[in-house]
Amino acid sequence: MKTKPSIYIAILLSPLIAGWFSLFIGAYDISPMRILSLIMREVAPFLQNPDSTEQAIIIDIRLPRVLLAGLVGIALSVTGVTFQGIFRNPLVDPFILGISAGAAFGCALSVGFLPQLPIQIMAFLFGITAVFLAYSIARTQGEISRLPLILSGVIISAFFTAMVSIVKFMVDPMKLQNIVFWLMGSFSLADWRFVRIVGIGLAVSLVPIFLMRWRLNVISMGEDEAKAMGVHVKRDRIIFISASTLAVSVAVSVSGIIGWVGLMVPHLIRMIAGPDHKSLVPLSMAGGAAFMICADTIARNLTSFDLPVGIITAITGAPFFIYLMKKGGKESWGR
Amino acid sequence: MLEVNNIYFKHRSPEAEVLRGISFRVETGHMATLLGPNGSGKTTLFRCIVGLWQQQEGMIACNGSDIRPLSPEKRARLLAFVPQEHEPPFPYSVFDAVLMGRVSHVSLFSSPSHEDYLQTKEAIETVGIGHLSERPYTKISGGERQLVLIARALAQEAPLLLLDEPTLHLDFRNQIIVLNKVREIVRQKGLTVLMTLHDPNLAMLFSDNVVMINEGHVIAMGAPQDVVTRDNLKKMYGIDVSIISHNGTRVICPMVI
Numbered sequence: 337m338k339t340k341p342s343i344y345i346a347i348l349l350s351p352l353i354a355g356w357f358s359l360f361i362g363a364y365d366i367s368p369m370r371i372l373s374l375i376m377r378e379v380a381p382f383l384q385n386p387d388s389t390e391q392a393i394i395i396d397i398r399l400p401r402v403l404l405a406g407l408v409g410i411a412l413s414v415t416g417v418t419f420q421g422i423f424r425n426p427l428v429d430p431f432i433l434g435i436s437a438g439a440a441f442g443c444a445l446s447v448g449f450l451p452q453l454p455i456q457i458m459a460f461l462f463g464i465t466a467v468f469l470a471y472s473i474a475r476t477q478g479e480i481s482r483l484p485l486i487l488s489g490v491i492i493s494a495f496f497t498a499m500v501s502i503v504k505f506m507v508d509p510m511k512l513q514n515i516v517f518w519l520m521g522s523f524s525l526a527d528w529r530f531v532r533i534v535g536i537g538l539a540v541s542l543v544p545i546f547l548m549r550w551r552l553n554v555i556s557m558g559e560d561e562a563k564a565m566g567v568h569v570k571r572d573r574i575i576f577i578s579a580s581t582l583a584v585s586v587a588v589s590v591s592g593i594i595g596w597v598g599l600m601v602p603h604l605i606r607m608i609a610g611p612d613h614k615s616l617v618p619l620s621m622a623g624g625a626a627f628m629i630c631a632d633t634i635a636r637n638l639t640s641f642d643l644p645v646g647i648i649t650a651i652t653g654a655p656f657f658i659y660l661m662k663k664g665g666k667e668s669w670g671r
Numbered sequence: 672m673l674e675v676n677n678i679y680f681k682h683r684s685p686e687a688e689v690l691r692g693i694s695f696r697v698e699t700g701h702m703a704t705l706l707g708p709n710g711s712g713k714t715t716l717f718r719c720i721v722g723l724w725q726q727q728e729g730m731i732a733c734n735g736s737d738i739r740p741l742s743p744e745k746r747a748r749l750l751a752f753v754p755q756e757h758e759p760p761f762p763y764s765v766f767d768a769v770l771m772g773r774v775s776h777v778s779l780f781s782s783p784s785h786e787d788y789l790q791t792k793e794a795i796e797t798v799g800i801g802h803l804s805e806r807p808y809t810k811i812s813g814g815e816r817q818l819v820l821i822a823r824a825l826a827q828e829a830p831l832l833l834l835d836e837p838t839l840h841l842d843f844r845n846q847i848i849v850l851n852k853v854r855e856i857v858r859q860k861g862l863t864v865l866m867t868l869h870d871p872n873l874a875m876l877f878s879d880n881v882v883m884i885n886e887g888h889v890i891a892m893g894a895p896q897d898v899v900t901r902d903n904l905k906k907m908y909g910i911d912v913s914i915i916s917h918n919g920t921r922v923i924c925p926m927v928i
Binding site: 569 | 722723745748760772777779
């Protein structure tokens, strides 16, 4: 299937458009022109004297929030694509495989009891433990089949969710509130420090995935065939899994658990642009960013409260998964 | 040239010897067929040659060099494997599926080059499925899909081609079309082929050499007319056949009571 260049470009530009609209939608009304001048002023501060309220809202609150949502969207959708490719299973994503839950446990542990350890490192350690557990439980002999992988993901997810509950139960009430709120998945704490952390984390983890993305095609043909075609499957899998887990862990450490994005975005992009990972990976990055920015804009404007965005993605994600199950039928669940 | 020398293979659990001293060679430019009943060790032998499993004893050499110590990339440039028809994970286009065969020529952190695209196009034209190039390879017939897998192996540019039951799941017409195509390409490019088949008639029609194996041993090898005999077929499959000659073509007919 050949993608029309116009569609390709439209998807790649979508996060910029979504981000632009997201900047002037909010409780405090600021016109688009005003935002433009505020951003200009930030870039070239000598032009006008600043209005501190509007300046603070746009530059210190909305802009980092939009950027953070975009970056987390990129991380979750790219890892969704990667896991679907290497496990040749269109129904997995970091959330279903239990990585999000593992990373969340690492974060909760760090917030609750081990503040001296960096939260991202704890998230990564437990995230990677979760994925390897899910993988080795599902792997019986040779090829890994679809249903067992999803089931073992469910098991691992349940286990780490229980571990998080233990932390919540034992931690002191002040910290408890933090953990509970953060687990729901939200960008309300976004600031420039978070943007920097995620930016650096993604730069490290997504470069290898991006460069090796075409190999996902070959690996998705199955371990034996990929090997026979000359792929060092074990090595490549380790690179893909570690890089993806790092990306997810960094995302979870700043925004909590946001599910379903890694499942929905790659599917939608595959429907539009076909399954070739060479284009699927960059398009999913753009699509993921745009989707997450939109979801977060809805989350903070739907009611007078700032709803956790994880609720919005779950509300859209659950029906989507049911739709895939019904549509795919034997094709997705067989074997 | 493929040389298989005294291969022994056994599984760890349950411990059973599958291959017990298999030796044969396939000369450059020849098409050889492995014949053997289910469970005779054909598939195991194939997996050892492709490098998916490791034999405990013996050596497999391709053009004179032992293939065991080779990296997956180097091995893939020496021998290309056409698997039995598989269930595709995603509906890749025929072109993208064939392009995958180039992976041993693409370095780890890059995507296929212009050269890889040219080779892919050529492989697709060679097997004669140019008109299917942009179609999803999940939505073509079984015979066409087998040709896609053969094109993918050709794109690999290896001198040795291994085909694991290329006629499985194909109807009468497609069996002949696929094997004819393979023979034509092999002659034209001077490739060496080793394949497994179930039908001794097809083996007689399409091979220069036949290697018969049963219970992990080679029981006969040589030119088809010398090897595919009543006695050997009886020994291998345990059924009685009669062989009829018609205009120089020999046909095997099982005796049905």
